[in-house]
Amino acid sequence: MIAIITADIINSRKIVNQEIWIAPLKKLLANYGSTPQKWEIYRGDYFQIEIEEPTEALYLALKIKALIKGINIGEKQKKSNPIDVRMAIGLGTKEYTADRISESNGTAFINSGEKFEKLKKEKVTLAIQSSLANFDYEMNLYLKLACIQMDAWTINSATLFTTLFEDPEQNQTEIGAILGIEQNSVSGRFKRAHVEEIQELEKMYRFKLKEILS
Numbered sequence: 001m002i003a004i005i006t007a008d009i010i011n012s013r014k015i016v017n018q019e020i021w022i023a024p025l026k027k028l029l030a031n032y033g034s035t036p037q038k039w040e041i042y043r044g045d046y047f048q049i050e051i052e053e054p055t056e057a058l059y060l061a062l063k064i065k066a067l068i069k070g071i072n073i074g075e076k077q078k079k080s081n082p083i084d085v086r087m088a089i090g091l092g093t094k095e096y097t098a099d100r101i102s103e104s105n106g107t108a109f110i111n112s113g114e115k116f117e118k119l120k121k122e123k124v125t126l127a128i129q130s131s132l133a134n135f136d137y138e139m140n141l142y143l144k145l146a147c148i149q150m151d152a153w154t155i156n157s158a159t160l161f162t163t164l165f166e167d168p169e170q171n172q173t174e175i176g177a178i179l180g181i182e183q184n185s186v187s188g189r190f191k192r193a194h195v196e197e198i199q200e201l202e203k204m205y206r207f208k209l210k211e212i213l214s
Contacts, residue, residue, distance in 0.1 A: 001213065002094050003057035004112040005049050009068065010084040010125070012045040021071050021083065028067055032060070036100040048101050048112075050094070054213075057089045058205045061126060062198065063165045065150055070158035084125060084151060088116035091130035091209075107131065125151055132212060139208070142201055149194050157193035160186070164195070 009021060022041065029039040029049055039049035051057045068085040090112025096105040115129035125147050127140050153161075163175055170178075172186040179186070190196070 001054050001091055002108050003051040003054040004090040004108045005051070005057065005061060005087050006090065006112040006116040007047050007064070007085055007087040009045040010086055011082060015073055015083065020073065021068060024067055024071070025064070028063060036102070038101060040101045042102055050101055054091050055206045055209050058202050061087050061089060062161065062202060065126065066158045066161035066165065069153045070155055070162055072155055086119050086125045088112050088119060089128045090115060091128065135208060135212060139205060146198060146201055150198070153193065156189055160189045160193055160195070
């Protein structure tokens, strides 16, 4: 089993400087292999990435979410057309490897593409599809609830998560030193961003999928 994330950047075409999100996204995705075989940005604001270890897929999706939500596009733009990312995680097999990920195929690609097409109708920005109906139902319910919080992340909340992802072992004092704020302010951001709850959700996804795979 592998994982495929199919995604697009919400409201990207209303941003004058496209490099403001493309450059940091490329830097993040480059950690997961080379383009265009392992990941690719295409059609302007769509992208796709393969994750060989499917238990890592939600962690990467959260990293992408935090990265995009943490981009400062200006107060006026943020109020009228806030930038965000819509992602579908497809779990399954890879049956054909092409030179470009957009031309590869398998059930993971099919599941990711099918779920991505449903995201707007379902009014969610992050969801999963696999051949495991009960797993999908449970995880998508949790993700739908989590997205209520994550879609409303401020730049401060998103930046906090990005800092955490860079080194999950950091304590709040160390995080405060990086962000230039006091420890009590970090604690407040943790609560407002519901850090612990979202971390627990990611751990549960990892645990349940490992159980299934074993």
